[in-house]
Amino acid sequence: xxxxxxxxxxxxxxxxxxxxxxxxxxxxxxxxxxxxxxxxxxxxxxxxxxxxxxxxxxxxxxxxxxxxxxxxxxxxxxxxxxxxxxxxxxxxxxxxxxxxxxxxxxxxxxxxxxxxxxxxxxxxxxxxxxxxxxxxxxxxxxxxxxxxxxxxxxxxxxxxxxxxxxxxxxxxxxxxxxxxxxxxxxxxxxxxxxxxxxxxxxxxxxxxxxxxxxxxxxxxxxxxxxxxxxxxxxxxxxxxxxxxxxxxxxxxxxxxxxxxxxxxxxxxxxxxxxxxxxxxxxxxxxxxxxxxxxxxxxxxxxxxxxxxxxxxxxxxxxxxxxxxxxxxxxxxxxxxxxx
Amino acid sequence: xxxxxxxxxxxxxxxxxxxxxxxxxxxxxxxxxxxxxxxxxxxxxxxxxxxxxxxxxxxxxxxxxxxxxxxxxxxxxxxxxxxxxxxxxxxxxxxxxxxxxxxxxxxxxxxxxxxxxxxxxxxxxxxxxxxxxxxxxxxxxxxxxxxxxxxxxxxxxxxxxxxxxxxxxxxxxxxxxxxxxxxxxxxxxxxxxxxxxxxxxxxxxxxxxxxxxxxxxxxxxxxxxxxxxxxxxxxxxxxxxxxxxxxxxxxxxxxxxxxxxxxxxxxxxxxxxxxxxxxxxxxxxxxxxxxxxxxxxxxxxxxxxx
Numbered sequence: 001x002x003x004x005x006x007x008x009x010x011x012x013x014x015x016x017x018x019x020x021x022x023x024x025x026x027x028x029x030x031x032x033x034x035x036x037x038x039x040x041x042x043x044x045x046x047x048x049x050x051x052x053x054x055x056x057x058x059x060x061x062x063x064x065x066x067x068x069x070x071x072x073x074x075x076x077x078x079x080x081x082x083x084x085x086x087x088x089x090x091x092x093x094x095x096x097x098x099x100x101x102x103x104x105x106x107x108x109x110x111x112x113x114x115x116x117x118x119x120x121x122x123x124x125x126x127x128x129x130x131x132x133x134x135x136x137x138x139x140x141x142x143x144x145x146x147x148x149x150x151x152x153x154x155x156x157x158x159x160x161x162x163x164x165x166x167x168x169x170x171x172x173x174x175x176x177x178x179x180x181x182x183x184x185x186x187x188x189x190x191x192x193x194x195x196x197x198x199x200x201x202x203x204x205x206x207x208x209x210x211x212x213x214x215x216x217x218x219x220x221x222x223x224x225x226x227x228x229x230x231x232x233x234x235x236x237x238x239x240x241x242x243x244x245x246x247x248x249x250x251x252x253x254x255x256x257x258x259x260x261x262x263x264x265x266x267x268x269x270x271x272x273x274x275x276x277x278x279x280x281x282x283x284x285x286x287x288x289x290x291x292x293x294x295x296x297x298x299x300x301x302x303x304x305x306x307x308x309x310x311x312x313x314x315x316x317x318x319x320x321x322x323x324x325x326x327x328x329x330x331x332x333x334x335x336x337x338x339x
Numbered sequence: 340x341x342x343x344x345x346x347x348x349x350x351x352x353x354x355x356x357x358x359x360x361x362x363x364x365x366x367x368x369x370x371x372x373x374x375x376x377x378x379x380x381x382x383x384x385x386x387x388x389x390x391x392x393x394x395x396x397x398x399x400x401x402x403x404x405x406x407x408x409x410x411x412x413x414x415x416x417x418x419x420x421x422x423x424x425x426x427x428x429x430x431x432x433x434x435x436x437x438x439x440x441x442x443x444x445x446x447x448x449x450x451x452x453x454x455x456x457x458x459x460x461x462x463x464x465x466x467x468x469x470x471x472x473x474x475x476x477x478x479x480x481x482x483x484x485x486x487x488x489x490x491x492x493x494x495x496x497x498x499x500x501x502x503x504x505x506x507x508x509x510x511x512x513x514x515x516x517x518x519x520x521x522x523x524x525x526x527x528x529x530x531x532x533x534x535x536x537x538x539x540x541x542x543x544x545x546x547x548x549x550x551x552x553x554x555x556x557x558x559x560x561x562x563x564x565x566x567x568x569x570x571x572x573x574x575x576x577x578x579x580x581x582x583x584x585x586x587x588x589x590x591x592x593x594x595x596x597x598x599x600x601x602x603x604x605x606x607x608x609x610x611x612x613x614x615x616x617x618x619x620x621x622x623x624x625x626x627x628x629x630x631x632x633x634x635x636x637x638x639x640x641x642x643x644x645x
Contacts, residue, residue, distance in 0.1 A: 076461035078490070079491060104459065104461065105465040109465075132422060132446055159418075192631075196461070224547050245543070333516070339528070
């Protein structure tokens with residue numbers, strides 16, 4: 001595909017608060033994505049996210065500098081909470097958010113019926129992993145972009161990109177969901193709260209860090225997720241990233257504490273016509289947002305201006321490693337042998 | 340008014356079983372008290388010991404035995420080959436399809452369908468929308484509680500049937516990665532079909548030996564068997580039309596019979612529950628999701644009222 005200004009990949013950065021949003025804008029994000037301060041979004045953590053006033057300030061700050069603001073209303077409302085999701089969509093329209101990122105069919109239907117001018121993106125929580133699913137959301141709700149779950153190989157992304165009726169956004173960097181997003185309820189099995197219902201995975205309220213004579217134990221609602229010898233740094237007990245026993249072997253049976261990093265794949269993603277690269281991490285600090293946005297801004301610009309000479313620079317990789325979960329990164333499902 | 344008693348269904352086999360075991364299994368099901376049988380591979384497209392014609396053959400026999408037969412679609416659809424197989428499945432006019440991914444609903448283009456437990460229907464707005472697309476029956480997502488279901492039941496049209504997974508290990512997650520292959524230090528593309536050695540999945544325990552999860556290829560299940568036998572009165576009160584049993588590799592006829600006797604012949608639920616404890620695969624039982632608590636918990640308060 002010929003490089004034109006229309007086909008340059010957008011950089012979509014996370015913001016859990018106003019300082020993070022400003023940093024992302026200042027460091028060159030094309031769009032920042034945020035959520036309201038409740039369970040209508042999948043990063044429903046204490047002390048995080050935006051009330052109405054802060055959303056207005058954030059949009060004003062971003063728009064003055066040519067940056068867009070997307071809003072995630074991407075959890076699954078149950079009937080008793082429906083009004084909260086409805087009001088969130090109403091507010092998104094009033095605030096003239098640049099795009100609403102949603103997953104639930106009921107929410108998408110409400111938004112597209114009542115606010116046809118509101119641009120809709122399908123959230124990664126919508127679990128669309130193939131073109132037929134994308135067509136469903138496009139034809140029924142005029143969804144204009146789809147965020148792909150982190151489960152497709154590079155070849156599969158290419159196949160979907162070729163046949164999808166709408167542009168694709170893919171995850172470039174950040175904490176790695178090993179499971180198809182929107183289809184994992186491991187968290188509620190153990191804690192009663194899941195990303196779908198509550199907007200959090202392995203919620204902090206269920207976490208216990210316990211020093212024992214054997215070393216540090218991490219538990220989630222009393223289920224032992226991992227234990228560490230004295231010298232090892234204990235990782236947050238996300239329950240798919242613990243060490244468990246299978247057939248008498250103890251190992252990271254599902255996944256290691258690691259982050260996704262696709263910076264070396266940028267030329268291929270660009271060639272496929274991927275519209276946007278998303279950075280995970282609304283729960284992370286403004287310092288994280290700054291470091292990661294700077295690296296990815298430079299990488300996307302370089303990939304765009306001189307793709308033939310593009311290589312992932314050593315200092316980019318070092319910076320990204322330093323802010324990664326477990327100080328390690330993976331290509332995840334993009335790289336077929338990972339599967 | 341007396342409620343109509345619920346029907347019993349058998350969900351699709353989640354594991355990879357030997358070809359003969361599968362045929363024998365469904366032959367026995369022909370003579371069971373099951374009303375509805377869901378057939379087909381829903382977890383991994385590499386599992387091909389039974390081909391499409393084999394499944395249709397089993398379907399015809401079950402139909403001849405008086406069972407309602409539904410063909411279940413794959414849950415995670417990624418590769419073009421999987422989309423192609425789904426298109427073929429959805430073009431079948433003889434049997435209704437259980438859609439386990441939105442792509443199936445898209446391909447069915449308004450034909451009536453059943454939505455499986457991995458289709459996210461959490462509220463009546465979503466349910467209403469899918470009814471317009473042809474949904475005639477839905478399997479309730481397993482993490483929804485009885486209170487949520489109550490709201491959904493009161494808002495849904497009468498002719499839409501509700502099905503609840505009452506017995507079986509819970510499907511908790513799907514991934515691109517095959518965890519069974521990983522446990523054997525193999526990649527998915529060279530998995531050697533090792534999941535065939537685990538007819539009830541591969542047990543995963545914590546480092547203090549708590550039986551926690553079950554690895555079933557790309558699917559992760561609960562080690563505990565979800566069992567709502569103590570909650571039958573509530574399920575009937577909520578007008579749940581169909582009780583689904585997700586088949587373990589052993590004793591499924593006995594489980595079907597205990598549910599049947601409990602529903603139809605007032606067999607004591609506590610006695611049925613105790614008997615089932617001895618029949619289920621290791622890991623114990625749970626019913627927490629139904630009661631609005633942690634899915635892995637076991638809640639006995641219903642029993643106190645009996």
